[in-house]
């Protein structure tokens with residue numbers, strides 16, 4: 154039995170037990186048998202959650218692109234590595250073979266080097282879902298530069314914050330992007346951001362929409378001519394296991410976004426291993442994850458995990474609703490997709506359209522369906538299972554986070570019996586724990602608590618870029634010697650996990666993590682606003698939507714409310730991005746506060762959710778009268 158490929162439930166349990174009894178041996182065997190190393194490790198794991206410090210495969214040397222590309226060349230040179238499906242269904246799909254990918258990554262890597270990028274330098278990538286995005290990620294990894302992809306839906310302010318936080322020297326972008334029927338002027342957003350980013354010396358621009366854009370002399374250059382003249386081979390920079398691979402920003406409940414730092418070897422081993430098992434990928438399969446590479450799902454399960462397994466991975470530029478809600482299914486039929494991985498919010502949006510679009514296409518190629526990003530509700534699960542999978546495709550409800558790098562809890566298809574809304578069982582090597590409010594681990598089944606992990610796994614983030622103390626405070630301080638996820642979960646009678654949602658002030662809207670504090674800060678910058686509080690409320694497509702309670706300054710009281718609402722949302726779109734706009738804005742004279750001045754969000758959440766039958770204990774409030782007023786005027 155190989156550790157690498159789980160084939161049935163009995164094997165899963167055997168491997169799981171082995172991975173807990175002897176984690177080092179377990180991961181060492183996987184690492185040894187399935188990857189290319191330039192030098193072997195001296196130790197498999199050293200760790201200390203009190204510092205916190207975690208090191209996997211210390212002393213080993215490798216390059217991740219050698220594992221994702223070069224080693225496949227002699228057996229899979231002509232196999233499609235990346236299958237690019239454009240936004241416009243009439244534009245031809247592009248099949249990039251492993252050989253082509255090698256050449257394009259090498260050329261790109263040489264361009265980066267030619268512009269002075271060296272090992273350890275940070276490169277911010279602000280590109281739409283076009284091949285250059287995946288290729289530039291790999292090109293950075295080829296030369297040991299640290300990529301930081303910023304989702305190309307973020308605003309210029311959000312982009313600038315990230316560029317400055319990681320002190321990037323270079324930005325990669327495009328003239329613009331296609332998104333359904335819209336085009337977005339990406340380069341303009343970059344130009345705006347760079348007014349605040351003196352450290353950026355070079356901007357390389359891919360051409361996508363052929364728009365007329367401003368090119369700043371001495372800073373901006375078109376990418377294609379540089380690629381055309383670059384040398385088509387570039388030997389990989391051999392790095393240490395724990396050398397940084399990338400920084401990816403994620404929202405915190407407070408403060409600026411956290412630059413989660415992932416390192417090389419552990420991330421590679423774990424994403425490859427989980428890709429193989431969670432999707433049961435077989436050599437000739439076509440795998441499609443609909444996420445954007447701007448999120449961790451795209452990093453781990455469009456780029457690194459699939460390519461490390463020599464897979465064919467689809468990269469889709471468009472949106473599920475363009476030209477109509479049948480687009481996903483048209484792509485599944487066209488490319489005979491075998492594994493399909495998407496978010497509950499997309500499933501809900503598609504389910505709303507009924508099954509008319511599904512009926513037009515042949516989905517018989519599908520074998521495994523996946524979901525990620527937020528809890529999937531029972532109705533959406535059944536729709537996916539019955540209508541998309543025709544009750545034949547196991548659904549893998551994969552629970553994980555930007556911080557975890559890879560999937561931690563998920564069924565293994567054809568092995569683990571699925572159960573709607575349950576992420577089910579931990580991956581081998583993952584040791585979850587449920588904790589009570591007093592910091593004690595809850596044993597047994599049929600319990601719920603705060604979800605922690607009590608032993609390191611290879612792809613965990615190693616720190617927050619530039620702020621190790623924040624890393625410690627956020628993830629390792631709530632519970633002694635444990636990684637705290639910020640999620641609540643329950644464990645059923647057979648030990649299956651169900652993730653119930655965030656227990657902090659992060660709200661997941663359409664699968665995107667949004668911290669309340671940064672949105673409140675954006676609102677409070679509006680000249681008419683004195684104070685605000687954001688909470689989530691249930692939404693049938695987005696999962697959660699945002700509800701804002703806003704106190705106006707005296708000077709704002711005379712303003713037209715609808716105009717103010719528009720301005721506030723515009724302010725949020727400018728500071729963060731359109732994804733953080735509020736669905737409802739209620740103006741209020743006050744907010745319920747405790748005597749220590751803390752806003753009691755529990756009450757605001759209940760009012761926003763129209764669940765006011767039992768508001769709980771309000772006796773500790775400084776201003777209980779305001780609650781009645783807010784209830785009367787609730788939207």
Ligand code: PRX
Pocket residue numbers: 403449450524525526527528529550551552553554555556576638639640652653654655661664665666
């Ligand atoms: O609350 C959990 C939710 O998404 C959070 C992580 O968000 P992010 O870092 O953006 O990564 C999303 C993609 C991996 C988690 O803390 N979440 C993610 N997957 C699930 C989930 N909640 C329930 N079920 C899931 N399958």
